[in-house]
Amino acid sequence: MDFSELFKLSGLLGRFSPDGKCLASCVQYRLIIRDVNTLQILQLYTCLDQIQYIEWSSDSLFILCAMYKRGIVQVWSLEQPDWHCKIDEGSAGLVASCWSPDGRHILNTTEFHLRITVWSLCTKSVSYIKYPKACQQGIAFTKDGRYMAVAERRDCKDFVSLFVCSNWQLLRHFDTETQDLFGIEWAPNGCILAVWDTCLEYKILLYSLDGRLLSTYQAYEWSLGIKSIAWSPSSQFLAIGSYDEKVRILNHVTWKKITEFEHPATVTNTKTIVYKEVEKSPSVETERFSFPPTRALASSVFSTQSKYDISQVPVSFQYIKPVADRANPKMGIGMLAFSPDNCFLATRNDNIPNAVWIWDIQKLKLFVVLEQLCAIQSFQWDPRQPRLAVCTGNSKVYLWSPAGCVSVQVPTEGDFQIVSLCWHPSGDSMALLKIEAVKMNEVGDIYLY
Amino acid sequence: MGDWKTVAVPVLSSDSKNIFQYTSEKKISPPNMNAQVLRLPLPSSKSMHSFFSAFCTEENIEQSISYLNRELTTLGFPSIYAESKGKELNLISIINCMNELLVLQHKNLRAQEEVEMQHLKLGSDMDHLQNCYAKLKEQLELSKREIVGLQERDRQLQSKNRNLHQLLKNEKDEVQKLQNIISSRATQYNHDMKRKEREYNKLKERLHQLVMNKKDKKIAMEVLNYVGRADGKRGAWRTDKTEARNEEQMYKVLLNDYEQRQKQLLLENAELKKVLQQMKKEIISLLPPQKQKPKERCEDGPVLSDLEEDIGEFNKENMWELSCETVREQLTNSIRKQWRMLKNHVEKLDNQVSRVHSGALNDKDVISREDHELETEKLELEIQQCKEMIKTQQQLLQQQLMSPCDDDTTLLLQDCYLLEERERLQEEWRLFQEQKKNFEKERRSFTEAAIRLGLEVLEKWKGIRKGTPMEDSITITLIQTKNYLMRVVCLLLSLYRELVLLLCKT
Numbered sequence: 038m039d040f041s042e043l044f045k046l047s048g049l050l051g052r053f054s055p056d057g058k059c060l061a062s063c064v065q066y067r068l069i070i071r072d073v074n075t076l077q078i079l080q081l082y083t084c085l086d087q088i089q090y091i092e093w094s095s096d097s098l099f100i101l102c103a104m105y106k107r108g109i110v111q112v113w114s115l116e117q118p119d120w121h122c123k124i125d126e127g128s129a130g131l132v133a134s135c136w137s138p139d140g141r142h143i144l145n146t147t148e149f150h151l152r153i154t155v156w157s158l159c160t161k162s163v164s165y166i167k168y169p170k171a172c173q174q175g176i177a178f179t180k181d182g183r184y185m186a187v188a189e190r191r192d193c194k195d196f197v198s199l200f201v202c203s204n205w206q207l208l209r210h211f212d213t214e215t216q217d218l219f220g221i222e223w224a225p226n227g228c229i230l231a232v233w234d235t236c237l238e239y240k241i242l243l244y245s246l247d248g249r250l251l252s253t254y255q256a257y258e259w260s261l262g263i264k265s266i267a268w269s270p271s272s273q274f275l276a277i278g279s280y281d282e283k284v285r286i287l288n289h290v291t292w293k294k295i296t297e298f299e300h301p302a303t304v305t306n307t308k309t310i311v312y313k314e315v316e317k318s319p320s321v322e323t324e325r326f327s328f329p330p331t332r333a334l335a336s337s338v339f340s341t342q343s344k345y346d347i348s349q350v351p352v353s354f355q356y357i358k359p360v361a362d363r364a365n366p367k368m369g370i371g372m373l374a375f376s377p378d379n380c381f382l383a384t385r386n387d388n389i390p391n392a393v394w395i396w397d398i399q400k401l402k403l404f405v406v407l408e409q410l411c412a413i414q415s416f417q418w419d420p421r422q423p424r425l426a427v428c429t430g431n432s433k434v435y436l437w438s439p440a441g442c443v444s445v446q447v448p449t450e451g452d453f454q455i456v457s458l459c460w461h462p463s464g465d466s467m468a469l470l471k472i473e474a475v476k477m478n479e480v481g482d483i484y485l486y
Numbered sequence: 487m488g489d490w491k492t493v494a495v496p497v498l499s500s501d502s503k504n505i506f507q508y509t510s511e512k513k514i515s516p517p518n519m520n521a522q523v524l525r526l527p528l529p530s531s532k533s534m535h536s537f538f539s540a541f542c543t544e545e546n547i548e549q550s551i552s553y554l555n556r557e558l559t560t561l562g563f564p565s566i567y568a569e570s571k572g573k574e575l576n577l578i579s580i581i582n583c584m585n586e587l588l589v590l591q592h593k594n595l596r597a598q599e600e601v602e603m604q605h606l607k608l609g610s611d612m613d614h615l616q617n618c619y620a621k622l623k624e625q626l627e628l629s630k631r632e633i634v635g636l637q638e639r640d641r642q643l644q645s646k647n648r649n650l651h652q653l654l655k656n657e658k659d660e661v662q663k664l665q666n667i668i669s670s671r672a673t674q675y676n677h678d679m680k681r682k683e684r685e686y687n688k689l690k691e692r693l694h695q696l697v698m699n700k701k702d703k704k705i706a707m708e709v710l711n712y713v714g715r716a717d718g719k720r721g722a723w724r725t726d727k728t729e730a731r732n733e734e735q736m737y738k739v740l741l742n743d744y745e746q747r748q749k750q751l752l753l754e755n756a757e758l759k760k761v762l763q764q765m766k767k768e769i770i771s772l773l774p775p776q777k778q779k780p781k782e783r784c785e786d787g788p789v790l791s792d793l794e795e796d797i798g799e800f801n802k803e804n805m806w807e808l809s810c811e812t813v814r815e816q817l818t819n820s821i822r823k824q825w826r827m828l829k830n831h832v833e834k835l836d837n838q839v840s841r842v843h844s845g846a847l848n849d850k851d852v853i854s855r856e857d858h859e860l861e862t863e864k865l866e867l868e869i870q871q872c873k874e875m876i877k878t879q880q881q882l883l884q885q886q887l888m889s890p891c892d893d894d895t896t897l898l899l900q901d902c903y904l905l906e907e908r909e910r911l912q913e914e915w916r917l918f919q920e921q922k923k924n925f926e927k928e929r930r931s932f933t934e935a936a937i938r939l940g941l942e943v944l945e946k947w948k949g950i951r952k953g954t955p956m957e958d959s960i961t962i963t964l965i966q967t968k969n970y971l972m973r974v975v976c977l978l979l980s981l982y983r984e985l986v987l988l989l990c991k992t
Contacts, residue, residue, distance in 0.1 A: 099713075101605055101674070103954065110727055112709075114713075120710050120711070120713075121710050122707070122708065122709040122710065123704060124707045124708070125705060125708075125709075126705060127705040127706075128700065128705075129705060136991075139715070141713060141715055149690055149693065151690055151693065151694050152694070152695075156707050158709065158712065158713045159713055159714065159715045160705075160712065161712075163707075183735075183739070184736075191683075193679075193680040193683050193684065194685075201732045201736075204724055204728060204732075205724075206724055206728060206729060206732055207730055208733070208736060216676070217679075227743075228739065228740055230745040237672075243757045245740065246736055246739060247736060247737065247740060259665065259668060306863075320534075349641075384606050408619055
């Protein structure tokens, strides 16, 4: 496994281009585009203010930089470095900005979610979408980029509007039976829209593309409800993670629950493999000590190597009960992700923050549990194969695949607290992000323990 | 118990003055024996006389005799007077009476004995029964106490149960109350939220108006030049036609999705049906043939014949594509029936096996477990040996094929081996050809010699009729030919051997 050098980065904004050729990172008000293979700087752009958000267009020709404080979005072209575009929202303010799937329109959400402005780069036309809903996932595009769903709220009622992305024509507008819509997400096949309610009410509604309500699912009442959802890549399953530490899987034929995955503090099933990360102290040869100690030596002495051991079932995990009187408690299933081949589901129970649970979807059983020494910060599946990369805020990245599990130390001077990672679209490499720095990591052959 | 005191009876004389009457006396100890026993006080031997004289003295002999007579007659004995009027005593009748009285006395004594035995028995029985009674009374007391204890416990448990039920009811009521409270609070919060939201919306509207009214020149997009669309086409106006087209497109997408799903489901269905058909066939093949057990036949006969009909039907190809309700149901029903039959069959086999294990059945067909295990062990050993042999052979083969030198030298070596072989073979071929020629020559010479010999023999036979010294020359020539033949045969054999070797080597 090869590691690149360290590059400076701010705001955890490091993104691969969709075609996999470039890596964009920003430092303060500068946008740096690098080539993925050589890591040479291809372009360097300067924006007017500190960049808060960057996004590549779908054809990798343009990149937008949003500066929320000034309310400005600047768009840069990779083919023509001289080309520039600046969208100023002025007193309307800017809260969020994103590309449309065709890569030629920019959707800006103004402050207080007053409206969504659709700016076109092809024509001078501007469209407005009124009364957008102020929620986490209010805008959703289908995978083929044809339709867009927008959550709206008028007169204290929730609505969903479906637009055709090619000409921004309103296709359907229907109300949803939710108290307070929390999020919407399209199924990968683009025909089903999942709409779920706030965590005070466990309710998820499934709508067809033409606006018909297909099904409603409600597991229980009164307790805190849905925390996260994930569609399987084939649209066959919908996984719902809730605050009661369970994941419920619905199937696409009947929209009824086919199974429930529990995340107890003790795992007793003998068929589950539990990988436990243990520290192994490095062997230090005392003769090699020199005075003053070099930086490399110091870091190697103090950085602890770790490896995976297989624990014997039954295994107990560290269970944390959150404080009862705070809102948005750290309990329940906060992270859910399906593998790209539809075979595995990775989850994290926020009550057991050190463990990643990997479920085998073909058998609908718990397959593997990875127990780490620190709390899991994020995990991502490789976009091509069933390989999971996990980072826990220390300077190691952990990779799991059905063949085995490996912990990789990032060679660095000092501490490198990885808080986020993202895979290259081809699955060959990934970027490890820490606050203030980014490091590229070529993932070649995996060494198995 | 009574004390028996027997007193000897003296000899009776007709005019004896002392008629001793010895009696036995029985002292009866248990006070509750109310039998009236004739009790006659028994004096000591000294006072015997006085006793006997108490009844009959010299003065009242006549009265005592008459009294005795009266008593005896009342008892049913004959009179002791000789005649009914006289005073003369009938000695015989007196003796008879005495005898009768003695017999009676014996009888009475025996009866008394029996009664006393029975009395004893009854007494012991009574004791036993009293003991039993006492024990049973104790047991009854104990049981009563136990019952009371258990009743107490039962009562306690019942009350506990009632308490728990009450608690449960209370808890449930509380839960219901809390839920009601939660729901009422939720509605209140929702109402408040809606109110705040409306206010917020109003503010937003006002803000929006202000923002729009300001005609902020700043809200604008500055772009160097407009970019072409991603698909290269021009933008189109939004008209009704485009709306209709969008709808159409959307429905197309939905239909596509449904069609795909239906296709998948059809494929799955077809596969499952195939699997079911196969299962059915296999189940039928597993079931036992109907010749053996007539009992089974009469049970399963009609069912099987139906099944066979079904099989005939379902094996037609076109049945597979039909998916109407009745066909589906028939298929599943037939599989269920067969599965049940198979299950029964397997259960019967299980019963048989268990019976064999318990040793009840001594069936020849059933192999005993030990034999079976021995056989399996033997087979396993054989398998192991074969495997080892195969391994060694493979190793040898590999060794032969892979010699420990690099490719060039192996190739060269192989080549030179081949050359050597080829040269050898050529030599041998030459030799063979030479030998063949020699053989041909010799064959020819042999045939000529044989012809000559024949002619000579003919002449000599003609000559024999004339004289005898020709015999020796005949034998000589015969021997010569024989030798020659032997030589030829040897040569042939050697040639043959060489040929075989040559062929083997190639």
